[in-house]
Amino acid sequence: MSRKMILRVPKFQEPKRMEKSEAQRLWLLLKDAIVEVQHMNASTLSFEELYRSSYSLVIAKRGDILYTGLEEVNNHHTKNLLDKIAQAVDERFLIELNSQWQQYKLQQIMIHDILMYLDRMYVKEPQLKVFDLGMFKWKQNVLIHSQINDRLVRMLLGLIHMERNGEVIDGALMKSLIQMYVDVSLKEKETYKQEFEERFLLATSHFYKSESNLFITNNSCGAYLKKVEIRLIEEEARIKQYLDESTGPKLIKACEDELIANHMQTMIEMETGCRTMIQNDRFNELKLMYRLFQRVENGLVHLKNEFAGYVRNEGHKIVNQPENLKDPNALITSLIEIRNRFEKTLSQSFANNRDFINSVNTAFESFLNENDKLSESLALFIDKKLRGGFKDSNDQEIDVIMNKVILLFRFLSDKDVFKKFYEHYLAKRLLSGRSFSEDLERTMISKFKQECGNQFTSKMEGMFTDMRLSKDALDGFKNYLQTSVEMGKLPKIDMSVRVLTQGFWPTFPPHSCTLPPLLSQYCDLFTKYYCHAHTGRRIIWQTNIGTAEVTFRLPKKTHVLALSTYQMLIMLLFNDAEKLSLKQMAAGTSISFMDIQRSVKPLYSGKYKVLKRTPAVEKSKELSENDIFELNLNLKCKLHRIKFAATSQTDSEPERQHTRQRVDEDRKIEIDAAIVRIMKSRKALIHNDLIVECTKQLSSRFVPQTSMIKKRIENLIEREYLERFPDDRRRYRYLA
Amino acid sequence: DLKNLFQNQNKNEKESYFDFEIICEQNKTSFKTHKSILSSRSQYFKSLFKSKMKEYQENKLILKDVSSSILFPILNYLYSGKIKINSENAIQILIFSSKYLIDDLIKICSNFIKKNL
Numbered sequence: 080m081s082r083k084m085i086l087r088v089p090k091f092q093e094p095k096r097m098e099k100s101e102a103q104r105l106w107l108l109l110k111d112a113i114v115e116v117q118h119m120n121a122s123t124l125s126f127e128e129l130y131r132s133s134y135s136l137v138i139a140k141r142g143d144i145l146y147t148g149l150e151e152v153n154n155h156h157t158k159n160l161l162d163k164i165a166q167a168v169d170e171r172f173l174i175e176l177n178s179q180w181q182q183y184k185l186q187q188i189m190i191h192d193i194l195m196y197l198d199r200m201y202v203k204e205p206q207l208k209v210f211d212l213g214m215f216k217w218k219q220n221v222l223i224h225s226q227i228n229d230r231l232v233r234m235l236l237g238l239i240h241m242e243r244n245g246e247v248i249d250g251a252l253m254k255s256l257i258q259m260y261v262d263v264s265l266k267e268k269e270t271y272k273q274e275f276e277e278r279f280l281l282a283t284s285h286f287y288k289s290e291s292n293l294f295i296t297n298n299s300c301g302a303y304l305k306k307v308e309i310r311l312i313e314e315e316a317r318i319k320q321y322l323d324e325s326t327g328p329k330l331i332k333a334c335e336d337e338l339i340a341n342h343m344q345t346m347i348e349m350e351t352g353c354r355t356m357i358q359n360d361r362f363n364e365l366k367l368m369y370r371l372f373q374r375v376e377n378g379l380v381h382l383k384n385e386f387a388g389y390v391r392n393e394g395h396k397i398v399n400q401p402e403n404l405k406d407p408n409a410l411i412t413s414l415i416e417i418r419n420r421f422e423k424t425l426s427q428s429f430a431n432n433r434d435f436i437n438s439v440n441t442a443f444e445s446f447l448n449e450n451d452k453l454s455e456s457l458a459l460f461i462d463k464k465l466r467g468g469f470k471d472s473n474d475q476e477i478d479v480i481m482n483k484v485i486l487l488f489r490f491l492s493d494k495d496v497f498k499k500f501y502e503h504y505l506a507k508r509l510l511s512g513r514s515f516s517e518d519l520e521r522t523m524i525s526k527f528k529q530e531c532g533n534q535f536t537s538k539m540e541g542m543f544t545d546m547r548l549s550k551d552a553l554d555g556f557k558n559y560l561q562t563s564v565e566m567g568k569l570p571k572i573d574m575s576v577r578v579l580t581q582g583f584w585p586t587f588p589p590h591s592c593t594l595p596p597l598l599s600q601y602c603d604l605f606t607k608y609y610c611h612a613h614t615g616r617r618i619i620w621q622t623n624i625g626t627a628e629v630t631f632r633l634p635k636k637t638h639v640l641a642l643s644t645y646q647m648l649i650m651l652l653f654n655d656a657e658k659l660s661l662k663q664m665a666a667g668t669s670i671s672f673m674d675i676q677r678s679v680k681p682l683y684s685g686k687y688k689v690l691k692r693t694p695a696v697e698k699s700k701e702l703s704e705n706d707i708f709e710l711n712l713n714l715k716c717k718l719h720r721i722k723f724a725a726t727s728q729t730d731s732e733p734e735r736q737h738t739r740q741r742v743d744e745d746r747k748i749e750i751d752a753a754i755v756r757i758m759k760s761r762k763a764l765i766h767n768d769l770i771v772e773c774t775k776q777l778s779s780r781f782v783p784q785t786s787m788i789k790k791r792i793e794n795l796i797e798r799e800y801l802e803r804f805p806d807d808r809r810r811y812r813y814l815a
Numbered sequence: 816d817l818k819n820l821f822q823n824q825n826k827n828e829k830e831s832y833f834d835f836e837i838i839c840e841q842n843k844t845s846f847k848t849h850k851s852i853l854s855s856r857s858q859y860f861k862s863l864f865k866s867k868m869k870e871y872q873e874n875k876l877i878l879k880d881v882s883s884s885i886l887f888p889i890l891n892y893l894y895s896g897k898i899k900i901n902s903e904n905a906i907q908i909l910i911f912s913s914k915y916l917i918d919d920l921i922k923i924c925s926n927f928i929k930k931n932l
Contacts, residue, residue, distance in 0.1 A: 126868040127876055130859070134914055192862035199916060 097139035105132045134196045142201035157220035165226040187213035218263035254321035287337035299351035301364045340375040365428035387438035394446035407456035415483045444490045458500035467515045492782040541583030549577040590623040593669040641722040645678040662704040681724045750791045758813035818895035844883035856893040859915045900927045
């Protein structure tokens with residue numbers, strides 16, 4: 080800017096040094112006005128005049144006169160008010176105090192407004208601001224005065240006590256008086272905290288301590304929980320209504336401590352408490368308990384432990400109940416039932432809390448593995464379902480059951496045992512054609528696959544492939560027979576063969592028997608055909624798991640008997656004999672005596688008896704090799720086709736033993752493989768570490784016994800896969 | 816902005832709903848204003864009205880040590896937020912706004928003075 084600006088300074092008036100008398104005059108003017116304000120007579124005063132006076136004093140550096148003067152006026156005024164208030168009796172006291180306080184507060188706002196210039200331009204820390212000065216004087220001379228403070232707090236607490244006992248009190252009055260403590264606090268609500276809050280919290284704890292003790296001894300746990308919830312809601316409302324919000328968390332904590340934390344053990348143990356609620360599926364009460372316990376430290380841990388303990392106990396009862404031990408179906412059904420029941424409790428009462436679910440699962444794991452029969456029972460349960468037990472269920476129900484099976488399966492520590500049994504029963508279902516639906520079989524297997532991966536189900540899937548390929552092979556064989564020259568010489572029989580790949584199927588204990596010439600000729604033909612089509616394969620006949628249909632001609636009627644291969648062999652012997660002893664049967668068929676016993680039993684002791692014992696012996700179960708049987712020519716049966724069980728029991732003890740043995744064999748291999756795998760990567764390892772590592776690797780399939788791992792290590796040392804360090808016998812080294 | 820509301824001192828008096836008068840004693844001039852505007856723009860006026868003292872009762876404020884040539888632009892500023900500061904009035908306006916604690920105007924004046932000193 081080129082043009083030079085000249086600031087126009089108004090004709091400078093030498094500020095007249097303010098005379099003391101002038102300052103005094105202005106102060107007296109203000110003082111009179113303040114007194115008028117304190118007597119609520121402000122309407123005739125000129126705001127501008129007062130403002131100007133205060134301004135003049137401050138710019139003349141006479142603010143001190145004004146500030147100290149104000150302090151004195153406030154001091155005087157509050158002391159007068161104290162006498163007035165202290166004289167009020169009973170309820171008048173609170174009302175008088177409150178009305179004086181409300182007026183005082185308004186006056187202080189007005190004084191602050193008049194003295195705004197003083198407040199802004201003169202007051203410096205640590206001096207109090209004009210309004211704060213007023214508050215401080217009230218606090219000093221009225222509120223914490225011995226004639227007021229204690230009386231006020233006692234009355235306030237008395238009113239709160241009355242309200243807690245159901246009486247109606249003046250909430251607005253409470254709010255105003257309690258807020259007074261906050262208003263006079265200069266920083267961090269210190270007056271409120273010291274003079275009121277502390278005593279209030281103490282009174283609260285006292286009140287709820289005695290109330291809760293009395294209530295819980297005279298009421299049920301459910302009623303107590305409801306009471307607690309109502310009390311907590313009331314206290315929340317109290318905070319909003321007349322307490323300072325900073326008290327909220329402390330008040331609620333005090334209530335929770337007295338009402339919940341101090342009575343948790345009682346609420347769990349009392350007759351109507353947590354245990355009973357769990358036992359009787361009182362979902363709503365448990366839900367309330369969960370909600371309340373959640374509020375206090377460690378509350379849920381108590382509840383969770385109690386629940387998990389109950390679950391473990393119930394599970395333990397089920398897996399050890401004698402009836403359940405005999406009946407796998409009942410056992411698994413009850414387990415699924417309690418699982419459902421506890422899942423319902425978890426979802427309805429415990430908000431599906433992760434910790435709760437985990438502890439229930441841990442409980443299941445522990446009781447399900449208490450009993451080494453569970454793997455087999457579960458396999459049997461599914462077997463029954465897949466043999467037709469699902470007949471009356473819809474897809475959705477089936478899916479639910481299957482998922483429960485998977486769930487229980489997940490808890491098993493010996494999954495390999497289960498797998499063996501499952502394969503065993505699956506093989507039986509497939510070979511005897513008793514599977515209800517291939518779709519369902521495959522669904523079940525796919526669920527196991529999802530759970531455990533390919534390796535777990537590869538054999539099972541192999542079985543299905545075998546079944547399909549067998550059908551193709553059989554069709555081919557039938558074509559071959561029609562074109563074969565040898566065919567003309569043989570009487571026609573309808574033979575069906577299944578080719579099972581070794582390894583996919585459970586190994587059936589080898590049994591030998593002598594087939595009738597006709598059958599063995601057919602077998603030879605099949606072997607010839609099959610080995611021609613698939614070079615390099617070897618066929619081993621497993622006659623013991625076959626079935627046969629035999630025509631049974633009675634004098635008046637003809638039946639078709641559906642029998643096992645063994646039973647067929649036995650029955651065929653009667654073509655040439657009227658009576659046979661078991662010993663003779665065994666000799667005629669080359670079947671072991673034990674298998675003869677088991678095969679004969681259904682034939683003479685079932686609903687339809689094609690054999691009879693001679694002489695008839697009542698209720699004698701034990702068969703001896705000299706017992707003699709003959710055909711029952713008086714058989715009465717409306718059915719044309721009669722089906723017989725292959726053996727007397729679903730599964731015999733030896734067979735089960737056999738399965739167990741095979742599991743042990745497999746485990747040895749698995750443990751060997753695990754040890755070698757670990758040692759190969761680690762080269763050297765201390766004994767204990769090796770055991771731990773090995774157990775960890777195998778835990779998804781089974782829990783190996785330490786003794787077994789030890790034996791395998793010994794064995795591997797013998798086979799020179801490992802060696803001990805010469806200087807430290809507890810360490811092993813891998814030998815490449 | 817609300818400049819016109821204040822500047823049309825004599826026109827449309829009925830439609831302007833003036834409810835408060837400010838008198839400059841020096842020049843015997845008066846300005847018609849609105850309580851709501853003044854109180855929303857200045858803490859001084861807010862407190863003045865809130866106090867319900869004489870000025871509030873009489874709807875009239877008498878100012879002693881200010882001339883209308885200074886008061887007009889200041890009132891206009893309270894209405895419009897705009898003010899023309901020049902070397903003539905800068906110091907007077909600064910004095911007035913300091914006295915009545917009009918913080919933003921204090922800043923405008925002192926910036927002007929700093930620049931032109």
